[in-house]
Amino acid sequence: MECQELHIPDNPQYRELKRIIEEYRNVPGPLIQVLNRAQRIFGYLPREVQLYVSRELNVPLSEVYGVVTFYNFFKTEPVGKHIVNVCLGTACHVKGAQRVVDALANELKVEIGQTSQDGFYTLSTARCFGACGLAPAMMIDDEVYGRLTPGKAVEVIKEFQKNETNQN
Amino acid sequence: MKKRLDVLICGGGACLSSHSQDVKNKFIEVLKAKGLTDEINLVETGCMGPCEMGPVMVVYPDGSFYVQLTENDVEPIVEEHFLKGRPYQKKLWAAPEARKIVEEKRQVPFFEKQQKVVLALCGKIDPESVDEYIANRGYEALGKVVTEMTPEAVIEEMLKSGQRGRGGAGFPTGLKWKFGKASEGKQKYIVCNADEGDPGAFMDRAVLEGDPHSVIEGMAIAAYSIGADKGFVYCRAEYPLAIKRLEAALKQARAMGLLGKNIFESGFSFDIEVRMGAGAFVCGEETALMASIEGKRGQPRPKPPFPAQKGLWGHPTVINNVETLAAIRHIILNGADWYASIGTEKSKGTKVFALSGKVVNTGLVEVPMGITLRELLYDIGGGIPNGKKFKAVQTGGPSGGCIPAAHMDTPLDYESLTKLGAIMGSGGVIVLDEDTCMVNVAKFFLEFSVEESCGQCAPCRIGLKQMHDLLEKICEGKGKMEDLDLLESLAHTIKATSLCGLGQTAPNPVLSTMKYFRDEYEAHIKEQRCPAGVCKDLISYVVDESKCIGCTACARTCPVSAISGAPKQKHRIDPSICTRCGSCIVKCPVKAIYIGPGAVKREVESKKLHLEKTL
Ligand SMILES: Cc1cc2nc3c(=O)[nH]c(=O)nc-3n(C[C@H](O)[C@H](O)[C@H](O)COP(=O)(O)O)c2cc1C
Ligand code: FES
Numbered sequence: 001m002e003c004q005e006l007h008i009p010d011n012p013q014y015r016e017l018k019r020i021i022e023e024y025r026n027v028p029g030p031l032i033q034v035l036n037r038a039q040r041i042f043g044y045l046p047r048e049v050q051l052y053v054s055r056e057l058n059v060p061l062s063e064v065y066g067v068v069t070f071y072n073f074f075k076t077e078p079v080g081k082h083i084v085n086v087c088l089g090t091a092c093h094v095k096g097a098q099r100v101v102d103a104l105a106n107e108l109k110v111e112i113g114q115t116s117q118d119g120f121y122t123l124s125t126a127r128c129f130g131a132c133g134l135a136p137a138m139m140i141d142d143e144v145y146g147r148l149t150p151g152k153a154v155e156v157i158k159e160f161q162k163n164e165t166n167q168n
Numbered sequence: 169m170k171k172r173l174d175v176l177i178c179g180g181g182a183c184l185s186s187h188s189q190d191v192k193n194k195f196i197e198v199l200k201a202k203g204l205t206d207e208i209n210l211v212e213t214g215c216m217g218p219c220e221m222g223p224v225m226v227v228y229p230d231g232s233f234y235v236q237l238t239e240n241d242v243e244p245i246v247e248e249h250f251l252k253g254r255p256y257q258k259k260l261w262a263a264p265e266a267r268k269i270v271e272e273k274r275q276v277p278f279f280e281k282q283q284k285v286v287l288a289l290c291g292k293i294d295p296e297s298v299d300e301y302i303a304n305r306g307y308e309a310l311g312k313v314v315t316e317m318t319p320e321a322v323i324e325e326m327l328k329s330g331q332r333g334r335g336g337a338g339f340p341t342g343l344k345w346k347f348g349k350a351s352e353g354k355q356k357y358i359v360c361n362a363d364e365g366d367p368g369a370f371m372d373r374a375v376l377e378g379d380p381h382s383v384i385e386g387m388a389i390a391a392y393s394i395g396a397d398k399g400f401v402y403c404r405a406e407y408p409l410a411i412k413r414l415e416a417a418l419k420q421a422r423a424m425g426l427l428g429k430n431i432f433e434s435g436f437s438f439d440i441e442v443r444m445g446a447g448a449f450v451c452g453e454e455t456a457l458m459a460s461i462e463g464k465r466g467q468p469r470p471k472p473p474f475p476a477q478k479g480l481w482g483h484p485t486v487i488n489n490v491e492t493l494a495a496i497r498h499i500i501l502n503g504a505d506w507y508a509s510i511g512t513e514k515s516k517g518t519k520v521f522a523l524s525g526k527v528v529n530t531g532l533v534e535v536p537m538g539i540t541l542r543e544l545l546y547d548i549g550g551g552i553p554n555g556k557k558f559k560a561v562q563t564g565g566p567s568g569g570c571i572p573a574a575h576m577d578t579p580l581d582y583e584s585l586t587k588l589g590a591i592m593g594s595g596g597v598i599v600l601d602e603d604t605c606m607v608n609v610a611k612f613f614l615e616f617s618v619e620e621s622c623g624q625c626a627p628c629r630i631g632l633k634q635m636h637d638l639l640e641k642i643c644e645g646k647g648k649m650e651d652l653d654l655l656e657s658l659a660h661t662i663k664a665t666s667l668c669g670l671g672q673t674a675p676n677p678v679l680s681t682m683k684y685f686r687d688e689y690e691a692h693i694k695e696q697r698c699p700a701g702v703c704k705d706l707i708s709y710v711v712d713e714s715k716c717i718g719c720t721a722c723a724r725t726c727p728v729s730a731i732s733g734a735p736k737q738k739h740r741i742d743p744s745i746c747t748r749c750g751s752c753i754v755k756c757p758v759k760a761i762y763i764g765p766g767a768v769k770r771e772v773e774s775k776k777l778h779l780e781k782t783l
Contacts, residue, residue, distance in 0.1 A: 033463075070622075072447035130369075144182075
């Protein structure tokens with residue numbers, strides 16, 4: 001890629017990222033930790049953020065990109081307001097997790113990895129949250145919902161969205 | 169001051185998600201309102217084990233075990249039990265007959281066969297309080313080691329204990345430390361592997377959430393033995409609570425001088441940093457894990473050199489699993505002989521298993537090595553729910569295999585499991601019943617390994633994909649008998665030629681299911697039939713019109729509107745729309761919906777019919 005001048009907007013998000021990078025400056029091997037924090041700030045890792053991290057940490061962009069694409073946790077596309085993460089781990093699988101995902105995909109009219117039309121949910125899948133005792137399980141953001149059926153899962157996401165809309 | 173009652177409410181991940189927090193808050197509120205806070209000690213603990221029954225709570229000294237609590241139970245429990253001394257029967261753990269209510273934790277069969285060492289304090293102490301840990305002999309082992317023992321003596325003790333690593337491979341801990349100590353280098357590291365990537369395993373999570381100091385203490389002892397002054401805990405991002413509790417514990421340990429410079433005035437210095445993973449299964453492999461700590465792509469490299477020779481940033485590094493490390497202090501405190509007296513000849517000590525899948529009591533159990541699968545499953549696990557038939561257990565996750573009913577009396581130790589083609593792995597035990605299709609399970613694991621392959625070596629990257637595609641073909645009813653031979657030969661080649669443990673073990677689930685459940689493979693291939701009724705292309709849902717009462721329950725629940733029929737009329741399922749989600753079967757009040765042959769079989773049959781007609 002040609003060497004381009006990066007225009008970084010001076011906004012609170014980038015200022016926060018800058019602060020974090022300073023915090024990690026003397027830590028060995030900081031890249032993954034910084035990207036983790038950056039994703040928490042921006043919700044995902046757009047190209048500009050990767051460029052910024054690359055420049056600030058003095059790590060080639062190719063390496064940053066390599067790391068971002070290697071790990072499932074890093075997202076390069078914007079995500080919805082909330083992430084519905086359905087576990088497809090073994091315990092959940094044998095208790096019918098695939099049916100739960102299918103029902104949710106059908107309800108939200110998305111495929112796995114996509115965001116619903118209204119931008120409210122991104123449907124995603126994961127491999128085990130260690131809640132196998134409650135299989136099949138899913139998470140909405142950091143909250144685990146267990147012992148699901150396809151019908152119950154759909155109810156949960158409807159209820160969740162309703163509650164949040166009512167609050168606002 | 170010793171309080172009158174200790175009330176331990178489980179704050180493990182599973183109980184949290186069945187809202188133990190709300191129950192706890194309600195207790196705080198009610199105890200305060202009744203002025204009981206001075207008499208009753210309310211503690212939130214780590215996972216107690218029986219997750220299926222959550223939220224759970226134990227009251228000492230009488231040992232009443234409450235299950236499935238809700239906020240509404242709080243008032244009556246406080247009123248009846250805490251004030252009047254009569255345990256609240258409604259939510260006590262009940263035996264099958266309602267009257268035989270088990271009142272004491274010791275008598276719950278789930279606990280009878282267990283021997284808690286690593287999990288001893290999980291669920292008993294407040295994981296955020298270092299004082300409670302210390303009150304239970306916490307950091308005593310570290311103190312003893314750094315002030316009274318030489319590193320050589322510690323390693324000798326570990327060798328004598330016979331402890332083997334709990335991360336999967338079962339390598340003797342003492343030997344690993346010995347190598348670490350022997351390696352030349354001023355800078356050395358100790359790493360705790362808390363990646364716990366095997367789906368179905370959650371013991372490391374429970375230890376970190378329930379007793380984080382035991383891991384810190386184990387790491388410090390390991391560090392002293394090999395001469396390291398810095399440690400890392402590599403924890404997966406999916407465990408935010410574990411990370412939070414660990415960070416809190418580290419802070420407390422530093423504040424008390426149990427980490428940092430000159431620990432116990434012994435001249436030994438050591439500190440720990442937590443590194444968070446980013447969702448890559450292969451990072452559980454030790455060389456990939458180190459690459460990831462260094463901030464790189466988590467790609468494994470060939471061994472040797474072993475990490476103990478050349479590890480993090482090229483320095484000697486000893487990597488141990490969470491459960492391995494959490495047991496160290498017990499070995500030091502109680503002696504190697506005590507530890508070696510538990511278990512079998514070659515597998516010493518206790519092992520934590522995570523029971524999940526089709527079993528009544530899901531959750532964590534800790535048992536002496538060598539207990540039989542039958543004891544684990546029936547005496548502790550309570551058997552298979554809903555009157556279904558047991559089919560197999562799967563152990564060792566994507567690297568492991570399955571054990572069928574015929575081998576129920578196998579002792580659970582490293583050698584016996586390996587001999588059956590199912591490895592100990594990290595200790596996840598997933599129970600499968602008659603409704604599980606073994607071909608589907610094999611395909612499921614390969615899908616996992618294909619996705620998680622780092623892509624460096626061809627056998628793993630390409631070979632596993634080929635195996636997966638063959639399995640997919642079989643599940644769609646398009647397989648041929650030759651495919652089974654091809655699967656087998658691919659499996660052996662991939663095992664022999666892959667770069668790291670992922671590829672070397674990924675074919676195991678296929679080999680193992682082919683060995684014990686070949687008939688199921690053949691049914692898919694020869695008869696286009698899935699005996700368990702799972703593979704979507706080989707089944708259809710059919711309404712038995714002689715039973716259907718036209719209640720419309722199925723049509724209303726169907727997510728894709730595949731069911732037609734007016735009220736009081738016979739209903740029909742359109743197989744071309746139906747996604748086989750199974751919702752209708754569950755809803756039907758008269759069990760009129762059954763699983764019939766799938767489209768592939770119907771097509772084959774109609775062709776046959778057509779052929780016969782034309783002849
Ligand atoms: C693909 C793969 C994944 C692994 N995942 C884990 C894991 O999640 N946790 C773990 O402790 N060990 C895991 N291991 C084993 C580690 O490489 C290593 O052997 C272990 O951490 C050593 O600790 P121990 O001696 O205490 O068992 C994995 C190995 C492979 C090949
Ligand atoms: S397999 Fe789903 S939470 Fe473990």
